[in-house]
Amino acid sequence: xxxxxxxxxxxxxxxxxxxxxxxxxxxxxxxxxxxxxxxxxxxxxxxxxxxxxxxxxxxxxxxxxxxxxxxxxxxxxxxxxxxxxxxxxxxxxxxxxxxxxxxxxxxxxxxxxxxxxxxxxxxxxxxxxxxxxxxxxxxxxxxxxxxxxxxxxxxxxxxxxxxxxxxxxxxxxxxxxxxxxxxxxxxxxxxxxxxxxxxxxxxxxxxxxxxxxxxxxxxxxxxxxxxxxxxxxxxxxxxxxxxxxxxxxxxxxxxxxxxxxxxxxxxxxxxxxxxxxxxxxxxxxxxxxxxxxxxxxxxxxxxxxxxxxxxxxxxxxxxxxxxxxxxxxxxxxxxxxxxxxxxxxxxxxxxxxxxxxxxxxxxxxxxxxxxxxxxxxxxxxxxxxxxxxxxxxxxxxxxxxxxxxxxxxx
Amino acid sequence: xxxxxxxxxxxxxxxxxxxxxxxxxxxxxxxxxxxxxxxxxxxxxxxxxxxxxxxxxxxxxxxxxxxxxxxxxxxxxxxxxxxxxxxxxxxxxxxxxxxxxxxxxxxxxxxxxxxxxxxxxxxxxxxxxxxxxxxxxxxxxxxxxxxxxxxxxxxxxxxxxxxxxxxxxxxxxxxxxxxxxxxxxxxxxxxxxxxxxxxxxxxxxxxxxxxxxxxxxxxxxxxxxxxxxxxxx
Numbered sequence: 253x254x255x256x257x258x259x260x261x262x263x264x265x266x267x268x269x270x271x272x273x274x275x276x277x278x279x280x281x282x283x284x285x286x287x288x289x290x291x292x293x294x295x296x297x298x299x300x301x302x303x304x305x306x307x308x309x310x311x312x313x314x315x316x317x318x319x320x321x322x323x324x325x326x327x328x329x330x331x332x333x334x335x336x337x338x339x340x341x342x343x344x345x346x347x348x349x350x351x352x353x354x355x356x357x358x359x360x361x362x363x364x365x366x367x368x369x370x371x372x373x374x375x376x377x378x379x380x381x382x383x384x385x386x387x388x389x390x391x392x393x394x395x396x397x398x399x400x401x402x403x404x405x406x407x408x409x410x411x412x413x414x415x416x417x418x419x420x421x422x423x424x425x426x427x428x429x430x431x432x433x434x435x436x437x438x439x440x441x442x443x444x445x446x447x448x449x450x451x452x453x454x455x456x457x458x459x460x461x462x463x464x465x466x467x468x469x470x471x472x473x474x475x476x477x478x479x480x481x482x483x484x485x486x487x488x489x490x491x492x493x494x495x496x497x498x499x500x501x502x503x504x505x506x507x508x509x510x511x512x513x514x515x516x517x518x519x520x521x522x523x524x525x526x527x528x529x530x531x532x533x534x535x536x537x538x539x540x541x542x543x544x545x546x547x548x549x550x551x552x553x554x555x556x557x558x559x560x561x562x563x564x565x566x567x568x569x570x571x572x573x574x575x576x577x578x579x580x581x582x583x584x585x586x587x588x589x590x591x592x593x594x595x596x597x598x599x600x601x602x603x604x605x606x607x608x609x610x611x612x613x614x615x616x617x618x619x620x621x622x623x624x625x626x627x628x629x630x631x632x633x634x635x636x637x638x639x640x641x642x643x644x645x646x647x648x649x650x651x652x653x654x655x656x657x658x659x660x661x662x
Numbered sequence: 663x664x665x666x667x668x669x670x671x672x673x674x675x676x677x678x679x680x681x682x683x684x685x686x687x688x689x690x691x692x693x694x695x696x697x698x699x700x701x702x703x704x705x706x707x708x709x710x711x712x713x714x715x716x717x718x719x720x721x722x723x724x725x726x727x728x729x730x731x732x733x734x735x736x737x738x739x740x741x742x743x744x745x746x747x748x749x750x751x752x753x754x755x756x757x758x759x760x761x762x763x764x765x766x767x768x769x770x771x772x773x774x775x776x777x778x779x780x781x782x783x784x785x786x787x788x789x790x791x792x793x794x795x796x797x798x799x800x801x802x803x804x805x806x807x808x809x810x811x812x813x814x815x816x817x818x819x820x821x822x823x824x825x826x827x828x829x830x831x832x833x834x835x836x837x838x839x840x841x842x843x844x845x846x847x848x849x850x851x852x853x854x855x856x857x858x859x860x861x862x863x864x865x866x867x868x869x870x871x872x873x874x875x876x877x878x879x880x881x882x883x884x885x886x887x888x889x890x891x892x893x894x895x
Contacts, residue, residue, distance in 0.1 A: 255773040262761045562757040565718055567746020567823075568774045569739050656718040659753070 256572065260579035263552070270551075274544045275588040278635065281540040282592025283599065285631050288533050290600040290623035291608075296526045298619060299519060305387035307452055308513045309353070309481030310490055313339055313501060316509045318478070319516065325359050325372065327433035330476035335507060339480060342500050348493045350485045353377065353384035354477040356466045360430035362410070362459075364418045371414060372458045373428070375466030378402050384483040391449045394422065402460075407445035409460040415447050422446055428461075432470040440469045537631070538638050541585060545642035549581045553646045560650050561658025574651035581643025582636065589635045593628060663730065664691035665826060665859055666715060671724035673710050673882075684710040685721070686882040692861065692875070694826070697853050700863040701870050702879035708863035709831050711879070715861065716749050716829045717741045729826055746775040750820030752830035752849075752862075756812040758804040758819075764811075765791065765800040768818045775823060790818035793855070794848055810841035817848055821856060828852075830862035834869055846872045 264271055304310050315329040331339065336354060343352050356375040361368050379400040382389060389399040392409060396402050403409055408428070410420060420426065422444050429439045442461060450456030467475060484493055494512045502510040514520035553560070560573060568576075600621050608619040673685040685707045692698055692715075700708045713719040714726065717733045726733050729748050736744055750771075758767045768787045772778055778786075791797045794814040799807055807815070813833060820828045830849070834842030846869050849860050862873075870876055878886040 259762075259770075259773070266761050558755075558757065559759060562751075562753065562759070563770075563774065564742060565716065565745065565751045566771045566774070566819075567742050567744075567749075569742045569746075571739070572774060654719075656713050659718070659757075 253575075256576055257579055257583070260576055261583055263556075263576075264580050264583055270548065271584065274548045275584060275591065277544050278541050278585065278588035279592035279595065281537040282589055282631055282635060283596040285533055285537045286593060286596025286623055286628070287599050287603075287621075289530055289627050289631075290596075290621040291603075291619070292526050292530050293623060293627065294619055294621040295617075296523050298617060300513070300523060302387060302451075302617075303517055303519055304483075304487070304513050306385055306391055307388070308517060309384050310484045310487060310513060311482040311494055311497065312511050312513075312516060313480040313482070313497070314478065314509050314511070316507055319509060319511060322516075325357050325478075327358055327470065327478070330356075330433075330478055331480070331508070332476055333474045336475065336477055336480075339501060339508065342497070343480070343482065346493070346496070348485055348489055348496075350483045351380065351383035352480050352482045353380040354463070354475075355381075355479050355481060356463060356470070356476070357478045358430060358466070358470065360428045360469070362414065362418070363427045363429065364420055364424065365427070367418050369414060369418060370457065371410070371428070372453045373430075373466070374452070374458055374460050375463045376403070376460060377463050378404075381460075381481075384481050386483075391451060393447045393449070396446070403445055403462050405462045405464045406442060407462065408442040408465075409446055409448050410444055411450040411452065411456055411459060412447050413450040413456055414459070415444075420444055428469060430469050432472070434471075436471060438469055438471055440465060534631075534634070538634060541588075541635050541638040542642045545581045545585060545639050546645065548584065549577060549643045549646035552580065553577065553650045556650075557653065557658050557661040560653050561655045561661065564653065564655035565659060570651040574647050577647035577650050578640060578643050581647065582639050585635050585639025589632050593632065597623075597628075664727075665694045665696075665729060666690075666692040667725070667727040668715075669725040671711075671714065671721045671726060673707075673714065673719070674722045684882050685714070688724070688882075688884060690877065690884060690887070692859060694859055695853060695857050696859050696875055697850060697873050698859070698861045698875045698877070699870055699873035700861070700877050700879055701865070701867075703865075706879040707882040708879055710882075712829050712831050712861065712863055715827070716751060717745055746771070746823065748826050750823065750825040750828040750858075752813070752816045752820050752828060752833045754832040754835045756804070756809070756816045756836075758812055758815060760804050763801050763803055764796055764807065764815050767804070767815055768822050771819060771823050786822055787818075790822055793852070794818045808841075810837055810844065813837060813841075813845050814848060817845065817852070821852055821858065824856065825858060827859045827861065830860065832864060833862055834864060834866055839866075839868065842866060842869055843872075 315331055318326065318329040343349050353376055358373055360371055360373055362371040382399045382402065389396050389402050392402060408426065424444050425441055426444060427439055427441050429437065431437050442465065452458035484490060490512055494510060497510045501508045564573065600623060604620045604622060610617055669689050671685055671688040675682045675684055688711060700711060702708055714721050715728065717736065720734060731744060759770060762770060765787060768790055769783060772783045791800055794817055796811060796814055799811060804812055834845055837845065850872060852858055853860050864870055874890065876888040877884050
């Protein structure tokens with residue numbers, strides 16, 4: 253077999269210019285997949301990471317029916333103290349769950365005593381929120397000495413667009429006015445602890461307060477939470493943990509519903525578009541390889557009909573002739589893939605070193621692209637397989653030639 | 663038993679509605695270690711007959727035994743293996759593989775057909791290179807040597823698997839007379855040294871004189887057979 257490989261490699265470089273041109277085309281396709289794949293996958297994972305680590309968590313648990321009316325931030329669909337306790341028992345006993353954070357989400361009016369605006373509020377226990385959403389504190393402007401106490405009772409974090417709109421600054425007092433689930437209106441005065449990036453909530457107007465203040469503002473007799481955000485030990489186990497929790501907590505008789513971040517965020521559709529684009533680029537690669545190898549191997553067989561007759565006359569069995577040409581096509585695919593992967597990874601490495609900075613919505617993103625090993629293996633295996641597939645027809649034709657006809661070919 | 667036995671062999675080619683009888687009932691026997699030529703004008707059936715003996719093609723009718731095997735029963739793969747073991751070929755246009763050196767061209771059949779140790783392969787190739795006088799050209803490519811040298815390489819390649827039979831279709835047609843004579847001389851020497859049966863076709867009457875058995879073909883039939891002792895050189 254080694255002899256067949258050596259001869260096939262020599263045959264490949266008979267027409268060096270043609271081989272190099274075709275290889276370049278295939279390598280270009282591989283580079284395209286590696287670089288685009290690296291950028292797209294990194295963009296996707298970074299954005300998903302931002303969403304799950306700073307705002308949503310990996311999973312969320314609500315009272316059944318809450319998600320259907322989530323835009324209204326209803327306060328009548330809350331988890332009571334006993335319900336919260338039963339959920340916490342389940343979560344505490346699940347080793348896949350790293351942490352969770354109970355939250356009260358509601359809408360309120362914010363006033364600086366001169367102007368008033370709307371604000372959506374996320375009331376949390378800061379230490380639990382920090383463990384569940386470790387990226388959140390990075391979105392707070394200014395120095396946060398203790399991330400587990402990023403907001404204390406009596407304080408509020410306000411997004412920069414509201415700070416600018418209401419001419420507020422850290423240390424100012426504001427008044428929050430909110431209506432509880434019984435329709436009673438109440439107000440509370442809070443001091444602005446810091447400003448956050450305007451990336452939370454539908455219009456970037458989500459602020460944060462301590463959950464104790466929310467209990468006071470909403471005049472709750474006992475703690476009732478709207479949602480529980482969950483952070484997993486391994487994000488890759490999302491679907492398995494989600495299924496497990498849905499079985500335990502999300503059955504038809506259960507008062508709870510369990511959703512993954514994908515089911516809650518419109519960004520999930522963007523990730524699906526990114527996945528689709530990656531598939532399109534991979535399809536283009538496969539087409540390039542198929543057409544290139546098929547073309548060059550057809551030419552190669554056509555040019556060497558007389559030679560095929562000679563080696564067949566010398567006693568080379570048809571199967572060996574088939575192998576000889578198959579190896580030729582395969583070798584071209586292999587060499588092109590290696591070159592493409594090396595150049596593609598080199599390009600990604602340079603991008604990784606220099607970082608790609610851009611703004612996504614109102615968020616500044618610094619992308620350091622990389623590609624998973626599984627994607628590289630996919631590219632290599634696909635090109636190898638398509639090379640063999642594309643080379644099969646011309647190779648089969650060569651092996652089926654009658655020696656006497658091939659020798660007589662002019 | 664003769665090395666090759668042909669009995670009432672016919673070959674008909676069909677081109678659309680036209681049928682051409684290329685061979686019309688050929689019967690002959692060729693003995694081991696003989697030096698045989700087929701002569702005749704173009705279209706007389708020389709090449710067709712060599713193709714049949716070389717199992718590159720199958721007869722339309724008739725019985726054909728080569729080295730004790732009824733070759734009509736062989737499928738494509740078995741025929742290829744049989745050719746590889748039993749028959750060597752020398753072509754009019756040399757048919758050397760352009761990407762391989764002289765040495766590699768001779769070695770090629772051993773690489774593709776036999777599982778010899780590299781030392782044994784090397785020994786065989788070097789011996790033949792020496793016999794055909796091409797040792798000093800061994801690293802050259804076919805486009806770097808003359809036509810006569812190419813044909814010497816082709817003869818060595820045909821012999822490298824130690825075949826019982828070497829078939830040469832117009833082996834000297836593209837060579838000048840002196841070179842052609844050298845090639846025939848080499849082939850003759852090989853017959854004596856290795857014990858191979860050489861069968862060739864030619865137009866060249868001076869070359870024909872080198873054969874021990876001369877079959878003359880006309881219109882697909884053997885019209886004359888001369889058997890004689892080759893003159894001393």
